[in-house]
Amino acid sequence: MLNSLVDLAKESCSDKRRELLGQVSALFIADADRYTSEEMTLFTGVLKKLINDAETQDKAKLSARLAHVDETPNDLALELASDDAAIAKYMLQYSNSLTRDDLILLARSKGQDHLLAISKRDHLESRLTDILLERGEQPVRRSIADNPGAELSEWGMRLLMKLAGSDAPLRESMTHRADLSAEHFEKLISLLPEDQGESVRKMHAQNSQLVEKILHDAGKAVAGGSLERRRSRLDAKVALKDIRSGKTSLNEVFLAYSLSRNLFDLAFILAEVSSLDQKYVTNVMIRYEIDGVAVLCRALSIGTSEFNMFCKARGAHLKLSKNAIDNWMRDYQLLSEEEAQRVLRFIKVRLKMAEAA
Known part of the structure; x- marks a missing residue:
């Protein structure tokens, strides 16, 4: 079958080649984790032949799809990441197939649009961040400041603190970083109007308290089996792949697992999707307070009706009254998705720092 695809890749008609590119990429994505090394080599060869003459929009679609597939061969990912920014941005921001050395090479040689895409990755080592800050212009530097997954070297932190004095959006982003020292945090607060400074200080304290709740007895929650694993027609790993x-x-x-009250596997799925350790997700699920799991679900764009069903399952697990569930829903409706995502980013950095400590 794959050999016949190689022959089809030689088709000269652009419409047929576009259709074939979509079919081959869909076939590859569907079972990327099951192919042998020989099959992966054939797929890579076919896709490379097809993208050589593909139009920009078709290459961009392919890049967007393959960027989220961890099995994408490195050479194919690097080829797309080295292309025009409209094509490369997906690979640069999302692909796990690119190595640290790949990203460093691209950061040193590509233009501002490429640098901006790299700056939005979930995790950036300080060595790479330094290159982006050194070569990047204002949009790149603002993006680094706003990215809690961007590790800052001592030099990088000093640079951003200096820029914060005259760049209000960058300063706003810096106040929400979880890796600020107390000294840097107070310096940033002093640059804000008094009422805004107090608001930021209060929010920072609340987020820190939430991290403490998530950390508290997280290991015991999983070890003790506080959430019962229930039989379900859905397999968690298959659902995650879908x-x-x-x-x-x-x-x-989310709705299906809530209806089946399979909170154990739901915790696994939410942990994988959010890139959090399952022990932390399990911990917030079994606690009475709703704030931790509400932040997680709102940040992941879980709908109100789906969250309501989850609250009912959670309330039954904790043996709580309807009034308690209604209160949870009111809190959830007041929480904005943007704020939840900001808090979740803060939590991730603080948890990482706590684990390292």
Whole structure:
């Protein structure tokens, strides 16, 4: 079958080649984790032949799809990441197939649009961040400041603190970073109007308290089996794969597991999707307070009706009254998705720092 695809890749008609590119990429994504090394080599060869003459929009679509597939061969990912920014941005921001050395090479040689895409990655080592800050212009530097997954060297932190004095958006982003020293935090607060400074200080304290709740007895929660694993027609790993491939949505899976009251596997799925350790997700699920799990779900765009069903399952697990569930829903409706995502980023950095300590 793959050999015949190689022959089809030689098709000269652009419409047929575009259609074939979509079919081959879909076939590759569907079972990327099952192919042998020989099959992966054939797929890579076919895709490379097809993208050589593909139009920009077709290459961009392919890059967007393959960027989320960890099995994408490194050479194919690097080829797309080295292309025009409209094509490369997906690989640069999302692909795990690119190595640290790949990213450093691209950061040293590409233009501002490429640097901006790299600056938005979930995790950036300080060595790479330094290159982006050195070569990047204002949009790149603002993006670094706003990215809690961007590790800052001592030099990088000093640079951003200096820029914060005259760049209000960058300063705003810096106040929400979880890796600020107390000295840097107070310096930033002093640059804000008094009422805004107090608001930021209060929010920072609340977020820190939430991190403490998530950390508290997290290991014991998992070891003690506080959430019962229930039989379900859905397999968690299959469901997770379907979410990532676009066959189903997180909301649909979230609702199905809530209806079946399979909170153990739901904790696993939420942990994988949010890139959090499952012990922390399990911990917030079994605690009475709703703030931790509400932040997680709102940040992942879980709908109100789906969250309501989850609250009912959670309330039954904790043996709580309807009034308690209604209060949870009111809190959830007041929480904005943007704020939840900001808090979740803060939590991730603080948890990482706590684990390192």
